[in-house]
């Protein structure tokens with residue numbers, strides 16, 4: 001049976017074809033060259049980790065295949081400022097519209113409003129999306145190994161590096177982690193969300209964390225909603241966390257960020 005990810009990749013192919021029909025790589029690269037410099041996504045997290053606190057990548061997420069509507073009319077700038085005031089290391093801006101209600105407009109608006117490094121959270125299947133990400137102000141991209149082969153992953157990471165961006169290589173299981181270890185990016189995201197069963201299990205990070213190659217930095221992603229989860233995940237060595245739904249739904253986003261940032 002097709003997973004949510006399979007369905008997203010299916011329509012992403014149409015979106016990329018439409019992008020190529022409307023914009024040339026050259027014009028996107030010209031916009032990327034004119035964009036303000038990258039802000040050091042990986043470096044910002046490392047600085048926070050060195051201080052002993054947790055580096056949070058806080059996500060703007062209006063809806064999702066697993067949760068349905070989360071915060072339909074969310075104002076991207078107001079949310080981003082809550083996260084910044086709460087001590088987020090970086091922000092994750094979903095730019096997929098169909099499944100997550102996001103847009104490149106969100107990315108550009110947040111870029112102009114806050115100083116934090118930004119991840120363009122998108123389903124990358126073509127290097128033209130990487131150029132587009134930089135043109136709209138991204139500092140990092142996501143490479144989901146369940147959606148791409150190693151050759152394409154290398155191309156996406158190479159394109160990001162050429163544009164001064166970082167790349168998070170995202171894995172869900174052992175064989176993907178082995179592949180990630182061999183790819184030229186230091187950031188590995190272990191996603192606790194099983195897209196086949198649509199459940200999140202922190203046990204996924206606990207199972208895989210010890211298998212990261214030396215020099216790789218672990219980001220634990222999905223299903224984190226309370227300081228106790230961070231305390232548990234820190235036992236695996238994780239000090240970088242990607243958090244969306246629970247922060248979006250929090251009645252005091254800034255305070256919740258502060259609590260998660262300091263949990264140990």
Ligand SMILES: O=C(O)c1ccccc1NCC(=O)[C@H](O)[C@H](O)COP(=O)(O)O
Pocket residue numbers: 004005059061064065066067191193195200221222223224242243244245246
């Ligand atoms: O969130 C989903 O339902 C989903 C479905 C299909 C592909 C990706 C999906 N989520 C993307 C993410 O990785 C999360 O947005 C991110 O890790 C934050 O997770 P959470 O804190 O659980 O919102």
